[in-house]
Amino acid sequence: MTGEPSGGDLSRLRQLNSLAVIKALQGGTSLTLTEVAKRTGLSRASTEDVVRELLQMGWVTEADPTAGGVGRPARRYRFRAEAGRVLGIDIGGHNVRAVVADLDGVVRSAARVPVTPEMGRAERLEAVDRAATECLEAAGLTGGDVWASGVGTTGLVDGVGRVVLSEALPEWTGVDLAAHVRRLAPGPVLVENDSRLAALAECWRGVARYAKDMVFLLAGLRTGAGLVIDGKLHKGFANASGEIGALPVLGWIRAQEHLSAASGEAGDVFAAARAGDRSAATAVRRYVRDLALGTSALVLALDPQMVVVGGGFSRSADVLIEPLRRELDRWCIRTPEVRMSALGEEGVVLGAVRLALDDVEDRVLDGRTPLVSHP
Amino acid sequence: MTGEPSGGDLSRLRQLNSLAVIKALQGGTSLTLTEVAKRTGLSRASTEDVVRELLQMGWVTEADPTAGGVGRPARRYRFRAEAGRVLGIDIGGHNVRAVVADLDGVVRSAARVPVTPEMGRAERLEAVDRAATECLEAAGLTGGDVWASGVGTTGLVDGVGRVVLSEALPEWTGVDLAAHVRRLAPGPVLVENDSRLAALAECWRGVARYAKDMVFLLAGLRTGAGLVIDGKLHKGFANASGEIGALPVLGWIRAQEHLSAASGEAGDVFAAARAGDRSAATAVRRYVRDLALGTSALVLALDPQMVVVGGGFSRSADVLIEPLRRELDRWCIRTPEVRMSALGEEGVVLGAVRLALDDVEDRVLDGRTPLVSHP
DNA sequence: CGAATAATGATGTTCTCCATGATATTGATT
DNA sequence: AATCAATATCATGGAGAACATCATTATTCG
Numbered sequence: 001m002t003g004e005p006s007g008g009d010l011s012r013l014r015q016l017n018s019l020a021v022i023k024a025l026q027g028g029t030s031l032t033l034t035e036v037a038k039r040t041g042l043s044r045a046s047t048e049d050v051v052r053e054l055l056q057m058g059w060v061t062e063a064d065p066t067a068g069g070v071g072r073p074a075r076r077y078r079f080r081a082e083a084g085r086v087l088g089i090d091i092g093g094h095n096v097r098a099v100v101a102d103l104d105g106v107v108r109s110a111a112r113v114p115v116t117p118e119m120g121r122a123e124r125l126e127a128v129d130r131a132a133t134e135c136l137e138a139a140g141l142t143g144g145d146v147w148a149s150g151v152g153t154t155g156l157v158d159g160v161g162r163v164v165l166s167e168a169l170p171e172w173t174g175v176d177l178a179a180h181v182r183r184l185a186p187g188p189v190l191v192e193n194d195s196r197l198a199a200l201a202e203c204w205r206g207v208a209r210y211a212k213d214m215v216f217l218l219a220g221l222r223t224g225a226g227l228v229i230d231g232k233l234h235k236g237f238a239n240a241s242g243e244i245g246a247l248p249v250l251g252w253i254r255a256q257e258h259l260s261a262a263s264g265e266a267g268d269v270f271a272a273a274r275a276g277d278r279s280a281a282t283a284v285r286r287y288v289r290d291l292a293l294g295t296s297a298l299v300l301a302l303d304p305q306m307v308v309v310g311g312g313f314s315r316s317a318d319v320l321i322e323p324l325r326r327e328l329d330r331w332c333i334r335t336p337e338v339r340m341s342a343l344g345e346e347g348v349v350l351g352a353v354r355l356a357l358d359d360v361e362d363r364v365l366d367g368r369t370p371l372v373s374h375p
Numbered sequence: 376m377t378g379e380p381s382g383g384d385l386s387r388l389r390q391l392n393s394l395a396v397i398k399a400l401q402g403g404t405s406l407t408l409t410e411v412a413k414r415t416g417l418s419r420a421s422t423e424d425v426v427r428e429l430l431q432m433g434w435v436t437e438a439d440p441t442a443g444g445v446g447r448p449a450r451r452y453r454f455r456a457e458a459g460r461v462l463g464i465d466i467g468g469h470n471v472r473a474v475v476a477d478l479d480g481v482v483r484s485a486a487r488v489p490v491t492p493e494m495g496r497a498e499r500l501e502a503v504d505r506a507a508t509e510c511l512e513a514a515g516l517t518g519g520d521v522w523a524s525g526v527g528t529t530g531l532v533d534g535v536g537r538v539v540l541s542e543a544l545p546e547w548t549g550v551d552l553a554a555h556v557r558r559l560a561p562g563p564v565l566v567e568n569d570s571r572l573a574a575l576a577e578c579w580r581g582v583a584r585y586a587k588d589m590v591f592l593l594a595g596l597r598t599g600a601g602l603v604i605d606g607k608l609h610k611g612f613a614n615a616s617g618e619i620g621a622l623p624v625l626g627w628i629r630a631q632e633h634l635s636a637a638s639g640e641a642g643d644v645f646a647a648a649r650a651g652d653r654s655a656a657t658a659v660r661r662y663v664r665d666l667a668l669g670t671s672a673l674v675l676a677l678d679p680q681m682v683v684v685g686g687g688f689s690r691s692a693d694v695l696i697e698p699l700r701r702e703l704d705r706w707c708i709r710t711p712e713v714r715m716s717a718l719g720e721e722g723v724v725l726g727a728v729r730l731a732l733d734d735v736e737d738r739v740l741d742g743r744t745p746l747v748s749h750p
Numbered sequence: 751c752g753a754a755t756a757a758t759g760a761t762g763t764t765c766t767c768c769a770t771g772a773t774a775t776t777g778a779t780t
Numbered sequence: 781a782a783t784c785a786a787t788a789t790c791a792t793g794g795a796g797a798a799c800a801t802c803a804t805t806a807t808t809c810g
Contacts, residue, residue: 008416010765010798013388017767034788041383046767048789071787072775156708213612227676229604236678237588238709244675247706249624249668293624297672300619301602303611331622333531334613385767385796392797409757421798423758446756447806 014050017042019365021050022059025079028104030063032074051077058083081106085141086360087149087185088352090194091128091177093117093168093221095345098131100139100146101353103360105204110349111135121171125180132184143185148359150190150352151177152197154222156240161191164239168222188363190355192233194218195242197351198341199226200233202308204354206342213304215336217295219320220312223252225298244294251290258286270316284319292327299332310341389425392417394740396425397434400454403479405438407449426452433458456481460516461735462524462560463727465569466503466552468492468543468596470720473506475514475521476728478735480579485724486510496546500555507559518560523734525565525727526552527572529597531615536566539614543597563738565730567608569593570617572726573716574601575608577683579729581717588679590711592670594695595687598627600673608730619669626665633661645691659694667702674707685716 024039037047063076081104090097111134155166161178199216218224225242245252272280317340399414412422438451456479465472486509530541536553574591593599600617620627647655692715
């Protein structure tokens with residue numbers, strides 16, 4: 001019933017310990033052998049052995065020793081994040097973003113191509129190509145250098161990277177994004193729904209960094225949700241989790257209508273409400289009420305530690321967050337922390353990067369890819 | 376972001392391999408060394424070594440060799456499930472059940488003490504004592520022989536085994552069940568909500584045996600839910616997951632009222648509906664409609680592989696399941712399999728046993744309890 | 751009764767980790 | 781400048797675990 005820490009060979013032990021050392025070293029900081037030994041729980045001697053091996057394979061490299069301090073200065077080692085690259089892509093209604101990141105998830109180059117919600121399939125895919133190649137070029141790479149790619153898009157995505165259903169974008173249902181991106185960057189391509197990727201990103205480097213259970217709320221022209229459960233993105237049996245908006249009584253379908261009824265442009269309504277416009281304030285109140293209903297359902301179902309609000313409207317956090325919290329209080333047994341997204345528009349791309357990195361780590365961990373660097 | 380398969384010592388490797396062998400041997404079947412070796416992926420020689428050690432520690436024992444077949448007959452080994460015992464208790468409105476099970480989860484003795492929903496705290500706890508001692512005695516054990524206990528009760532339970540809130544039972548809020556049961560059986564006591572335990576049980580030996588994501592629906596005088604996500608019981612940050620019933624629009628609050636309005640006794644309504652009574656049929660239809668609304672919220676949120684219906688009303692599956700399925704179809708993007716509980720009234724106790732067994736396995740796995748048997 | 755078959759037992763090797771002590775490099779102290 | 785204290789690196793030997801290989805043993809089949 002539990003996972004599979006399954007034992008095995010002696011080499012498996014070394015593999016696990018190598019991985020532990022890498023994990024300790026990851027994140028840009030450089031450490032001395034003694035520090036690594038302490039973090040991994042290994043003996044100093046073994047740590048040295050492991051590090052030597054990793055050094056030779058190109059996974060770690062020596063860093064500058066720090067001056068000062070008594071005694072012989074220790075050598076410092078750091079994870080060689082530049083050993084590999086991943087590609088992250090966010091295909092939205094208004095923008096296509098692409099970034100190249102290193103193995104620490106640090107963005108090395110980025111590109112953005114504006115698109116419109118009305119664009120057809122071919123045009124949008126062409127924008128994807130442009131964004132990806134532009135940012136690969138800026139990083140001085142070709143597609144072959146990429147170890148894995150993550151792609152975020154609106155709509156439901158199946159297990160092999162095809163868009164099963166997209167209501168927001170025309171001609172988008174049925175696109176085989178994995179195949180398309182694989183043309184640009186051979187190697188594993190992982191496609192996910194954008195709300196989910198934004199959720200992932202918030203758990204990684206956003207406000208939910210230490211939350212194991214978290215609900216991400218995409219509040220914008222569309223309303224959506226992404227769930228992180230037990231530290232992992234929850235996909236569901238057919239990749240259709242978080243689609244609470246489909247239930248009419250929970251209000252997500254009609255939520256935005258309150259805003260568009262009050263004014264032409266949605267962003268204006270929040271500004272007007274902030275300025276004291278009565279009808280705008282009413283519209284926002286109604287919007288929040290509907291938003292909170294669906295959110296309460298998620299919160300009651302999952303009892304997460306935190307709700308993170310992202311999406312276009314999260315810019316108007318000042319008139320959103322507090323009312324939302326109050327509405328949640330009405331329904332929830334225990335109202336979780338409600339916080340605004342820390343990543344804003346970059347959330348989805350970063351989540352795509354995380355998705356790709358997870359894949360890389362999984363493959364290294366499973367030993368399917370032996371720990372060999374591409375120098 | 377992933378778990379902690381953290382490496383370590385050589386002894387750690389042995390520990391993992393021991394565990395793998397135990398897992399392979401668990402479940403009553405006896406295996407030959409070669410079979411174990413094949414299942415664990417270890418070499419025959421190492422398997423032999425591990426098994427010898429486990430044999431000596433009392434975790435496995437030799438079984439009768441099977442006759443027939445060419446070649447030297449192989450020795451057969453089996454997990455010594457009788458090496459330890461766990462206690463499972465279900466404290467309900469009408470019955471208190473207790474069972475003693477071995478490490479394979481096979482029930483060795485059981486006891487049932489009838490209670491009434493109106494009983495106060497002292498009386499109900501006294502029933503718990505009676506059920507537990509009766510079934511310990513029947514198994515020839517004292518509380519000290521029990522390695523861990525699992526307890527199921529209605530209501531919200533906190534992390535240390537206290538009932539935080541119970542609406543169904545009088546004087547029940549605030550009981551420290553863990554402390555109470557620990558008096559009977561020292562050692563770890565784990566307390567959980569009954570719906571959740573029933574969910575766990577269905578995933579273990581019920582109809583959801585191979586489902587990783589599953590929603591259990593408790594349909595009875597109360598309505599509740601238990602969630603299994605990624606093969607594990609989902610508790611939530613404050614142990615309050617699955618409480619979707621708190622949201623009025625989702626109908627669980629008013630669901631039963633349809634039934635009680637139609638007739639005095641709930642069970643009768645289903646019977647009457649089955650017999651063709653028009654008003655009873657309408658009541659059932661309304662009940663199912665409300666039940667489905669909350670269930671849809673759970674299904675849309677989680678996209679589980681399966682919905683299992685348990686609780687008192689699941690006896691009337693013939694007039695429940697199919698209409699429920701149809702109603703779910705109305706709202707859900709992908710309607711999961713809907714099945715009736717296979718365990719019925721025994722579900723909660725079995726879940727309690729599983730909870731206790733999980734604790735035992737975790738402690739063995741973490742090495743906090745060295746693999747030492749109590750002979 | 752011998753041949754084929756499959757399990758068991760024994761031996762030696764290799765891999766990995768660890769403990770211990772020797773050696774190196776630096777800052778502070780005399 | 782010489783010495784000391786502190787810390788890090790290097791080297792050696794030992795123990796535990798897993799594995800490959802081969803000889804041995806217990807069956808059944810012909």
